[in-house]
Amino acid sequence: MSEAEPMVDEFDTVASWTSAAVAELGEDHALPAACRGSGSPAALDWLAASMGLHGGTRLxxxxxGVGGPSEYAARTCGVRPILAEPMAGACRAARDLFGRPVVVADGARLPFPDGAFEAAWSLGVLCTIEDKRAYLAELRRVVSPGGPVGLLVYTRAVESLPDQPEGNSFPSRYELGEDLEATGLSVVAELPLADATSAPEGWQQAADRVDELIEHQHGEDERWQRAKKQQETIVGLIQRELVVGILVACRAT
Ligand SMILES: C[S@@+](CC[C@H](N)C(=O)[O-])C[C@H]1O[C@@H](n2cnc3c(N)ncnc32)[C@H](O)[C@@H]1O
Structure with a gap:
């Protein structure tokens, strides 16, 4: 993984600040604040249903990241999540917030045997990775044959982007399809993220309150400023539909 500074700021430092902010604001802020880049509960519900996740599934x-999406799936459909994440600060935050098993690991070199999991998912990660096939092949390897693999991928809708957030490389939908096929993942269902946006009342407000507290406490810190700039660039690309989020449910072939 590239240790580009904006990525460390966004995924390590801000992750640590997030768990501290939740500790101040209250546990009801944890889930919204800890879903970084995974969209709404509706998106997670769609993906979990399309993957056939159910009570007891080892996911x-x-x-x-900070573990919000898998905690959401644990609470809504009873999966047993195991988290892998390369940023130690995010791992600590996830452990402090939700107490699920978590390992510091690069997704391209997972410390698990073949077929160790009944299911796997990866949300908002692929666009941060250069060697996408190595990452996808590893995801495929650790899922039992025929098992479900879910993805949220931010795809590039144009040939070249006007602003390129540091450390990100967005695949086109065509490139994503090629990568999935090459790594033994066959698409079962797909949905634009924009079609699954509704969130329960208060979800966005809780996430905003956490962001506001972090800004209040760290707004002068250049690491927060770099992370914010990075976020704004990505959000701008999504708003202009130059980058499009898609949810993809696959099966390991
Ligand atoms: C946009 S965040 C999404 C976090 C989480 N999946 C979510 O939806 O809330 C992208 C995450 O990908 C992680 N990441 C970056 N490179 C990675 C790699 N090589 N293997 C696994 N994860 C990686 C980052 O550290 C970060 O936590």
């Missing part, structure tokens, strides 16, 4: 969350 690997690769690139889990």
């Amino acid at each position: 690997l969350d690769s690139g889990a």
Whole structure:
């Protein structure tokens, strides 16, 4: 993984600040604040249903960040999540917030045997990775044959982007399809993220309150400023539909 500074700021430092802010604001802020880049509960519900996740499913969350999405799936459909995430600060935050098993690991070199999980998902991670096939092949390897693999991928809708956030490389939908096929993942269902946006009342407000507290406490810190700039660039690309989020449910072939 590239240790580009904006990525460390966004995924390590801000992750640590997030768990501290939740500790101040209250546990009801944890889930919204800890879903970084995974969209809404509706998106997670769609993906979980399309993957056939159910009570007791051992689910690997690769690139889990602060662990919100897999905690949401644990609470709503009873999966047993295991988190893998390369940023130690995010791992600590996930452990402090939700107490699920978490390992510091690069998704391209997972410390698990073949077929260790019944299911795996990866949300908002692929666009941060250069060697996408190595990452996808590893996800495929650790899921039992025929098992479900879910993805949220931010795709590039144009040939070249006017602003390129540092450390990101967005695949086109065509390139994503080629990468999935090459790594033994066949697409079962697909949905534009924009079609699954509704969130329960208060979800966005809780996430905003956490962001506001972090800004209040760290707004002068250049690491926060770099992370914010990075976020704004990505959000701008999404708003102009130059980058489009898609949810993809696959099966390991
Ligand atoms: C946009 S965040 C999404 C976090 C989480 N999946 C979510 O939806 O809330 C992208 C995550 O990918 C992680 N990441 C970056 N490179 C990675 C790699 N090589 N293997 C696994 N995860 C990686 C980052 O550290 C970060 O936590």
